[in-house]
Amino acid sequence: xxxxxxxxxxxxxxxxxxxxxxxxxxxxxxxxxxxxxxxxxxxxxxxxxxxxxxxxxxxxxxxxxxxxxxxxxxxxxxxxxxxxxxxxxxxxxxxxxxxxxxxxxxxxxxxxxxxxxxxxxxxxxxxxxxxxxxxxxxxxxxxxxxxxxxxxxxxxxxxxxxxxxxxxxxxxxxxxxxxxxxxxxxxxxxxxxxxxxxxxxxxxxxxxxxxxxxxxxxxxxxxxxxxxxxxxxxxxxxxxxxxxxxxxxxxxxxxxxxxxxxxxxxxxxxxxxxxxxxxxxxxxxxxxxxxxxxxxxxxxxxxxxxxxxxxxxxxxxxxxxxxxxxxxxxxxxxxxxxxxxxxxxxxxxxxxxxxxxxxxxxxxxxxxxxxxxxxxxxxxxxxxxxxxxxxxxxxxxxx
Ligand code: CTP
Numbered sequence: 085x086x087x088x089x090x091x092x093x094x095x096x097x098x099x100x101x102x103x104x105x106x107x108x109x110x111x112x113x114x115x116x117x118x119x120x121x122x123x124x125x126x127x128x129x130x131x132x133x134x135x136x137x138x139x140x141x142x143x144x145x146x147x148x149x150x151x152x153x154x155x156x157x158x159x160x161x162x163x164x165x166x167x168x169x170x171x172x173x174x175x176x177x178x179x180x181x182x183x184x185x186x187x188x189x190x191x192x193x194x195x196x197x198x199x200x201x202x203x204x205x206x207x208x209x210x211x212x213x214x215x216x217x218x219x220x221x222x223x224x225x226x227x228x229x230x231x232x233x234x235x236x237x238x239x240x241x242x243x244x245x246x247x248x249x250x251x252x253x254x255x256x257x258x259x260x261x262x263x264x265x266x267x268x269x270x271x272x273x274x275x276x277x278x279x280x281x282x283x284x285x286x287x288x289x290x291x292x293x294x295x296x297x298x299x300x301x302x303x304x305x306x307x308x309x310x311x312x313x314x315x316x317x318x319x320x321x322x323x324x325x326x327x328x329x330x331x332x333x334x335x336x337x338x339x340x341x342x343x344x345x346x347x348x349x350x351x352x353x354x355x356x357x358x359x360x361x362x363x364x365x366x367x368x369x370x371x372x373x374x375x376x377x378x379x380x381x382x383x384x385x386x387x388x389x390x391x392x393x394x395x396x397x398x399x400x401x402x403x404x405x406x407x408x409x410x411x412x413x414x415x416x417x418x419x420x421x422x423x424x425x426x427x428x429x430x431x432x433x434x435x436x437x438x439x440x441x442x443x444x445x446x447x448x449x450x451x452x453x454x455x456x457x458x459x460x461x462x463x464x465x466x467x468x469x470x471x472x473x474x475x476x477x478x479x480x481x482x483x
Contacts, residue, residue, distance in 0.1 A: 086261045088116030093166035093198075095191045096136070098126025100241040101173035101207035101250035106131060108172060108253035109139040115261065121145065122162065122191050124178065148190055159190060163198035168263060171195070172233070173207035173250045176218045183221040203263065205233040205256050210246030226469075227302070229309065229328035233259050268312030269480045275313045276353045277305045278346060278360035278392065280320035282339040286384060287371035296361035298322030300409075300449060303472035304357055305331050311476060316353065318345045320360055339363050339389035350396050355405035355479060358393040359433075365389060397428030405482045407475070408432045420454050430482055431455040433475055440465075453478055 092112055096105045105121075112119050119140040123133065133144035145157045163169070171178065171191070178192065182204075187193045195202065204225060212218055213235060226232055233256050237247045251259075279301020283291040302324045305317045309330040317326065317333045320342065326333055334349075336342045339362045350356055365386035375382065393408045400406050408429045410420045420434045434452045450465040451474070463474055 085116035087112060087264060090117045090264055091165055091167045092117045092119050092260065093162060093169045093194070093200075094119055094121045094140075095169060095171035095174075095178075095195070096121060096123045096127040096131070097171065097173060097175045097178040097191065098124050098128075098130060099173045099175045099207045099250075100130060102127050102130035104250060104253050105172060106135050106139055108170075108256055109136060111253055111257040112260065113140065115257065117260075118142075120162065120165070122194055124189050124191050145190055148193075157190060159194040160197050162190075162194045163200065166198065166200050168200055168260065169195065169198050169202045170205070170256065170260060171202065172205035172253075172256055174204045176206075176208050176212050176215075176221070179204065179206060179218070179221045179225060183224040201229070201231065201263070203231040203233060203256075203259065205251050206235045206248075207250030208235075208248050209240055209242050210244055210248045213246075213248040224325065226306070227325045227327060229306065229330075231259070231263065270308060270476075270483075271312035273313045273354045273483070274316070274352060275308050275479075276316045276318065276346060276349050276356040277301055277308065278318045278342060278356075278358050278362070279305065280322040280324075281361050282320045282342055282363045282389075283337045284339065284363045284366035284389075285337075285370055286367050287373065287375045289374055292363060292365070292367065292386075293321075294361050294363065296320070296322075298324050299447065299468050300471070301357075301359035302326060303468045304359060304475060307469070307472040307476045308357075311480070316349045318342055318349070318360070339366065339392070343390045343392045343395065346392050347395060347399075350399070350404075353404070354483070355407065356393075356396055357407045357475070357479070358396075359409050360392075361411070362392055363389060364391075391427065393427040393429065397426075400428055405430045405479060407479060410434050411437060413437050417454065417460070421458065424454065424456050429456065431478060451475075 096102050109119050120142045121136045121140050122145045137144050149156050181192045182195050233251045236249045238249045239245050280298030281294045281296040283293045285291045305315045308315045309328050315331040334345045368385045368387040406429050410423050410432050412419050420432050424432050432454050449468050449471045452462045454460045
């Protein structure tokens with residue numbers, strides 16, 4: 085009875101995998117959870133409310149009010165009743181509505197007003213799953229702090245074989261149990277994360293920048309928040325969004341702005357993870373007007389920016405943990421070790437440009453962690469989310 089005393093709201097949307105929701109309800113109830121079910125109209129075509137009401141021992145909710153007696157089904161009350169809102173199966177349509185706040189049914193309205201964490205198990209055909217619009221919606225939902233139970237690969241209802249099948253009810257139940265039993269190991273810790281590139285202006289319309297997407301730093305911020313930390317995310321310009329009440333985002337453009345925000349925040353933090361790709365140099369003078377084209381060479385003098393990690397390292401207190409990143413093209417280990425010393429880091433996350441699928445812009449990364457005693461751990465090629473988990477687990481060991 086691992087879910088005794090837990091209130092779980094299950095949202096069921098209209099896909100063939102809806103039939104598996106009956107098994108999911110049974111498994112959750114068997115573990116001791118109180119389950120209420122909210123369905124979309126289409127979901128009722130795939131599985132009957134009677135089946136779900138019988139298994140959950142609660143009436144099923146579909147509409148904003150009961151047409152028989154006018155009783156109001158309050159999405160606000162439902163949201164505040166639940167300890168976890170599980171949406172399984174989640175169709176592309178519903179995820180699109182959730183990602184864009186299209187509140188045209190009780191299920192999505194409840195999602196928008198729910199204060200509890202949300203777990204989403206996508207299910208659809210393989211081509212729908214892979215469509216960039218759908219992948220973007222999933223990314224958006226992740227950035228809101230929602231937990232995604234990834235779809236599985238296999239035979240789909242269409243007869244095609246590929247990724248899109250809803251995770252099995254047993255797997256979802258396991259994730260729910262894990263969610264409630266996981267220790268929030270970073271509760272009451274405040275952690276600074278720098279992320280993304282910096283832009284060093286040349287004139288009003290041009291800058292020196294780099295290819296950093298910020299994905300790694302944002303994944304780290306989300307993982308820290310999942311572990312209960314309060315996160316200050318100092319971010320250079322990226323296309324990423326974050327909407328998590330535990331993460332405060334400070335937007336910056338230049339290395340100097342990132343430096344100022346970081347030195348201000350670090351004294352109140354227990355740790356800092358420096359994942360930003362900070363420009364080492366900036367133009368020494370800023371042209372006030374747009375530089376015009378001529379046939380002459382144009383020389384731009386560059387002056388060094390402050391090394392933010394090294395500055396934090398100088399003031400680091402004994403109990404504070406400072407983590408750096410290194411992206412090296414040659415002499416990787418030797419260079420990484422030098423950076424640990426120069427910046428007074430507890431450990432450094434090394435990603436090599438020599439590894440396929442690692443580095444800027446990719447969704448995957450392959451890292452090694454080298455600590456200040458010289459110990460090295462090599463990790464496999466993983467999604468940036470999994471890499472973030474590995475890095476955060478190493479941080480937890482330092483407290
Ligand atoms: N870093 C920083 N401020 C800078 C430059 C780097 O905080 N001005 C941080 C990065 O966020 C990273 C680590 O220092 O965590 C190493 O960054 P990297 O660019 O690899 O190192 P540099 O010290 O700039 O060395 P080099 O570019 O010569 O390899």
